[in-house]
Amino acid sequence: MRRARFRLVVDPIACDGAGVCAELFPEMLSLDPWGYPIIHGDEVPDGLLELARKATVNCPRLALTLIKIDK
Amino acid sequence: MMYALAPTAAAVGGKAFWYLTRASGVVSIVLLSATILLGIVASVGWTSTRWPRFLSQDVHRNLSLLCIGFVGVHVVTTVADGYVPIGFLDVILPFRSPYRPIYLGLGALCFDLLLAVLITSALRHRIGYGSWRFVHWLAYLCWPIALVHGLGSGTDTPLPLVIGVEVVCTAAVLAGFAWRLLTGRSLPITGRMAAAVGTVVVMLAIAGFAVFGPLRPGWSHRSGTSAALLHQLAAKNGGTRATTTTPTTASAGATTTTPATTPAAGAGTGTTSAVPQAPFTSPVTGTQSQTPADARGGIQITLSMHLQNAASTPLTVVLAGTQSNGGGVSLSSGTVTFGAYRGQVVGLNGGTITAQVSDPNPTTLVINLRINQQSAAITGTVTGTAGSGSR
């Protein structure tokens, strides 16, 4: 059985550019000149899932989500 | 002459909950203030190279959990102590406690708000940002409520240390709130102005309340506790607890509100006939004598009194203690003989002595005395209430 695969999605309407996500998960997130996150890459590597989850949980606007990639 | 009972090991053990309640309350308001400050730092978005934003959030969250922990201790020890009749329902449902209903009720309200904030935060991802944020704003409301609760029902309100802690917390939270309002880009300017004006009004009201309320003597009588309960409380075994909130004069006042029972109304037969049936209130007169200090400084003070009733019931209190080098007296125990009743002194506070006597029925006596130092003559009142099983 394969493990579930995930990717990060930002709700750009909810996001207000707090930047917490990029602090917590710089492996896949950086900030644009206005402080809004840019996602690098698609699938979150298995080893980084915990970090990604921490970034989503700590988003003050609940704008970052991990979603399952449909097979 | 004023007496104070030195806390013995047993006394401390019995009052551990009471001390815990008071201490955890003070710690809680400090932690709540710190939590709010860190929340403000996080929501304003202040960061530095060494302090990223997620740190503000983490510390905010952990402080809030610690705060809830202390509030939990505060609540549980209040209920467990039982000195004042506060049940678990009073802790949840505000304004139904017979003891200082308003100020304890504010505590319950604050507790409810904190629980709401805690639960909505735990379920943040389920309920969505809007609902979570709305409830989270209530946390700001929590703080002044907690402050008034502390001022209005706190035993330690007039202690300089406690006043100092409250002043520092208030200054810090007000500064933080001002910062939040000044940088609140997501809020309309009118809303922020209203919040600022509201805050000033509320804080002035709280300051006025503190100065003219809890910081003036006699607060326990004005804080809404029923006279009957005050009387009952005074009659319980914790006279020393009322050190700061129940000045002698106030207690004396309370006793006068209780209708005096007819002396000897319940007079039985034989040797016990002299002791009136509780509840009763009666004037007493008598004299005071004191033994010289023994080799170890031990002394005995004997108060020989008679009730001003038909039977002229004898009431003798023997207090044992030690004379300190400075000439003061520290009393550690006392025995009471009241007609055929025998018992122990359980509380001493200024001119108020609380004792429990029995034979055959347990009775709690509250004895308020004025002693003329020149003549050693004693005048005062004795109040008796039935039983002590409620403890």
Place this chain on the structure above:
Amino acid sequence: MTVVTAPVGPTRLLDTSGTADVVGLDAHLARWGALPDLRPAALLDVVDQSGLRGHGGAWFPVGIKWRAVARSGRSKPVVVANGAEGEPGSGKDRFLLHHSPHLVLDGASVAARAVGANRVVVHVTPGSVSGIEQALADRTRQGLDTCAFEIVVAPDRFLAGQESAAVATINGKNPGIPTFIGIRTIRDQGVAGRPTLVQNVETLAHVALIARFGPQWFRSVGTDESAGTALVTVTGRWDAPRIVEVPLGSTLGNALGIDAEAARSIQGVLLGGYGGGWVPTSTAMSMPFTEEAARSHGSSIGAGVAILLPSGVCPIAECARVVRYMEGEGAGQCGPCVNGLDLLATSMEHLAYRPRSLHGGLAALPTLCGLVEGRGACRHPDGVARFVRTAIEVFADHANLHLSRGPCQTGQPFLAVPGRSSGGSR
């Protein structure tokens, strides 16, 4: 019974355009006959086989979308006939709603039957309301439709026709403002939380003919990937914009009758409108007119828009005005779009009027585009980025002239930029 003949050749939706200004229900039935009585499963198959794609601008295969809505099964689906075209360069939806309302309503009726919907919302701009009201009244009198039709008026703004914005308007919450769909789709949860099929009115008109004449007939024009014809709003070819029906896969040069000589007076062609992209005139005239071909040139045919920019106007100044208009038409919800489009518009204005103020030269513009692409809740920033990227490529020489010699004398503006919509940003 009258004999109905399928249109032969590339004129389908415009078959009746020579006969009347408005094709009423009687004329409509006389020309096309009644809709055949097909079962939902058969309708889904027919639409699948036709290869019809959405003419609203996304060119998504219609059959796949219908099956997704039909299968969603959470509750009765809703069909939205979307005629709220906000693109200033497009007029074909309004034309179709005015001229052949019954083709659109037939298509909506077929779609409702195919996906099992019991409610159809006709979402149109204010100008189309009275015509549709009349058409619906006529149909009710004849007992044509089994499900409930209603009209919802779209606010007058660029984004009003966007799928989630249309649903927002119909739901009465933030009319004309897109929402973030995220992992859900409008197909699963749209109008009133029900599965929703939002389909462009032209697409539905094609459906009305496919239901009558079958998928083979539909595929007799067009390419394998892009079957059938498309209504195209053409600006700059004639004195006034015109709607033409172009067989997909044919060339614009043929469809518009523009030869090499005529092409010389055209500086460039904007395909897809203000959310589309510029293509050099020679390419635009010779490439197959399909979405795939347009995309391979970095553009899009969008909802079927071709704007021929005449020589004699400054293309950079024209584009700067459009980008500022598009910036103002944003919903103002997403940080990268709000900040990025403003910076893009400012940069384009610098290039157009104060070239020396443009920091980083021409290369700064594509970099900026990269910062907004794919980062909005809707595709609005992507469209603007495509517009700017292709403008800089197609008009590179002219842009460099600005940088070396300064701005042009601005003459009469060519590209129409509507006044700021009353909605503005939130």
